Amino acid sequence: MTLYNRYLVILASLFSLSTVVLAAYGVNRLDAYFTVYVLEYMVTTLLFVSLDPRARRLLDTAGYVLFAGFLIIVAVKVYAILRGT
């Protein structure tokens, strides 16, 4: 199996597994799923140290975009808490 195939299979397995686990625990918030996906993506990408530099640059860019999405979720939550108080 090539490096890219291994990377995709591992990510797909992690996403599926975390979805099943979160669903089993009755999590109904999409932002919770998204946060877990972002964490899994970032850790997996970090662990694949031997990725081609060009692939790494592209995946890092995608990581920044996902992290920005994660920050937006956090900001919305903080805003909701502050507004509630």
Place this chain on the structure above:
Amino acid sequence: MRHLHAYARLGAALVAGGALCAPFFYFVAASPALTALALSAVLLGVIALLLEKSLPQVPPQAAQLLLKAGLDNLAGLLEELGVRTKALYLPSRLTSGKPMALIPLGSHPPSPAALRPLPGRMLVETGPGPDEVALLVSTPGTTVRPLLEGSPGSSSSELETALARVLVGGLDLAQGVLVSQEDGRVTVEAERVRLEWEDLWVYQVIGSPVASVAAAVVADGLDRPVRILDEHRTDRSLVVHLQVVP
């Protein structure tokens, strides 16, 4: 019809499937878990599309043909000259900025300690004597060195990371790399090498392409000349023993 690579097809299918299913799962089935699964498919699809963009433009078969064509010329030259002496891999510091192989032509092998930066010519003098001449040639290791940004580093783990970047990530020639150092010897084990093994004359002098890459990266990492002592293939890996010349 334009041929699409497997990653592009997979990516497009995952993005389209996920984007179509997500609204249905959210609004009709009212299932956050299934919606999240559809969104993860979109994410995977985007990743597959990004990986497609970073794939090498030259197909593996074409790359192997080009490599063979490049080595055929050198093999012919070495056979004509009857050279069997093992090449000395020099670090970038001693050549014109990239690691190259020095093949002595005379009976006196060059003293590595006396080596000064050599000009970027094919035929170089390595000493004052009339038979102290050598060939300075590019090898597969020379051409892949630019895949690494900066110096590979001298510790075993740094060399391992650098070689994995080249052999696993850059060239997709192996599935993993292990490096160990002991008493001026470096052992490189490339796991599950995907390159046909041939017992050619030229490989006895400069090593197989994988050994050549290993020697060039180790020479640059340690900033010392390196010689390939031997290499052997086991069921699952290729083991290369390198000698670091003081």
